[in-house]
Amino acid sequence: MWRHIASNALTFFVVITFLLGGVILWGQSTYHAEGPLAEPICLRVPSGSNMRKVSLQLEKDGAVTHPALLRIGADYAEKTGQLKAGSWLIPEGASMGEIVDLVTRGGASTCGTEVVYRIGVTRSEVEVRELDPTTNRFVEIAEFTPGEGEVPAEFTRVRQAGDTRYRIAIAEGTTSWQIVEGLKSVDVMAGEVEEIPAEGMLAPDSYEVNEGASRVELLKKMQQAQEVLLAEAWQNRDEDLPIETPEDLLKLASIIEKETGVAEEREQVASVFVNRLNRGMRLQTDPTVIYGITEGKGVLGRGLRQSELRKETAWNTYVIDGLPKTPIANPGRASLKAAANPGETNFVFFVADGTGGHAFAETLEEHNANVARWRQIEAERANQ
Template sequence: MWKHIAANVLTLAVVAIACLAALIGLGQSRWSAPGPLEEAVFFEVPRGASMRSVSDRLAEAGIVSNGSIFRIGASYTERYDDLKFGTYEIPPGASMPEVLEIVTAGGPSVFPYTVTYVIRSQGPEIRVRERLPGQEEVVEIATFAPGDAVPEDYTALMERGVPITWRVSVAPGLTSWEVIEGLKGAEFLIGEVAAVPPEGALAPDTYEVARGSEVGELVQRMRVAQERILADAWAARAPGLPLESPEEALILASIVEKETGVPEERRRVAAVFTNRLEQGMRLQTDPTVIYGITDGQGPLGRGIRASELREATPYNTYVIDGLPPTPIANPGPEAIRAALDPEETAFLFFVADGTGGHAFAETLAEHNANVAEWRAIEAAREATGSD
């Protein structure tokens, strides 16, 4: 009798083990299989949310096939407590491990709406864009300047309280005064900047910020970023440059930034000034003269007078030898790298060529011919009234 009972128990145990193995196999299959999501969606993980609530919402949204299996998988991979709050884009067909990676990796939030506050030489501009999940193209909702009538679509977004990515974009070549003045119109930031940072100390870039964050914190991020960019470029600089410090490199980079907006020209323009420094020639660059007149507080708004070109000021490179005492703007990383790795060329002169770029020359005779061509282009434009 006992043998019969033992045999039955053993049979039941084998069946139970087989069933358990089947369940585990099914769970593993569903865990690693492509998910049921047919189209990309945005999914929010609220601050302080639990794995249980998130897994249930993932299942309700049709992102994962089973919330319980998702939780078991998260526990088995030791990521149960690793949720990072934010809004994420989930691609179609994402498996549970892929979804888990997205919501626990802590990458930047991807909101459908983006408000970018652009600081540029023409004045600040607010750009409101929408991106549908799974698409790279963005749709323009509104573009306006601070102080203008606020578009209704922008007001509606604010009233709905939808998640928004807030950004501040600083164009290269602005002075520190222009950047700080521009930030004063960013109503989504709070606080003030006690003093204008040193010229050249702010890294032009696009910065993601939180609505209601301190403007001083953003400015500090810009300063830290510029310090890092300059240090890295200085460490990788070309040998034999006529620059004695990173500060001098920043000055030269600011001149390069102001002289050309053509990426392909930066290293060539840097080479012209490097060659002039090596030969003891004056830099003779108009942007430094303008900075000396305006102190970096906005554009000159007119042509440079002949008397201003003759006036002895620390920034008049037609009069002084070498570099001016400080940068004349905040250069971008490309201009900094160009100043520290100039093109190998004998060019000593350049002038506008009528296409947005410049004509370069090794000799004064060649340069004078290029200047004559440029003046002819200017005269023709004035005659036709074109820009």
């Protein structure tokens, strides 16, 4: 009898072990299998949340069918206590294992709302935008100019949310003074800037910042980025350039930046100034004259006077030979590259062509004809 009982017990144990092993294999397979999510979603994990709440929200959103299994898997991987607050983009068909990894990895939120502070040449703007998970593109929900009119309710709402991302976008061609002034209006940043950084040495780019970030530290980051870009452009420059130092390359790039209205023309614009330098001609470019008047502090807001074109300053390239005293703006990567590797042309003149670009010329006769066409376009526009 005891042998029979023992035999039955062993059989029962084998069956239970087999079933348990099957459940474990099923659980592992299901945990790592493609999930049911039909299209991407943005999962918001509030501060103080837990894995149970997250798993139930995922079930509600159609991202998982077994929330308890997700919690078991997270426990087994020792990730339950690593849940991070934020907004996380959950891709289509994400497995439970992939979702757990996404919500415990940390770092900046990968979706949700973002506030972009845009610092431009003529004005600064604030844009509030939200990522559309289905297209993975940001959609603008509000925009305003700091100090002008009422602040949109959407901006106030997202500022109070704990997972909003903040970004500072610096336009190419801004001056160091304009950047510092623009940063003063960025209300999520802290600290005073005692000294304006050297002109041309701040890399125009998009920089993500946290609330309370230091303005001084961000400026240092911009300067380090520009040093890298300048060194790269200088190292890869054409050997026969008529410039001797990286500082001169930066000056030339800043002029190209201010004179280029169409991105595709950068190398042609660069070729004009390089050809002029090679021939001993003065650069004769209006943006340098303007910088001599404003020294980069704001915009002139009017046309240049003949007296200003004739007045000697350290930047007026109608009067001085060669390059100006300093850069006249902060050039971007493309203008640095164009200065280092200009197009191969014989152009020494250019003038606006009415489309936002320029008409280029090799001779003064051709240039005068282009100027006449531009004057005609100006007159026609004035009469409209």
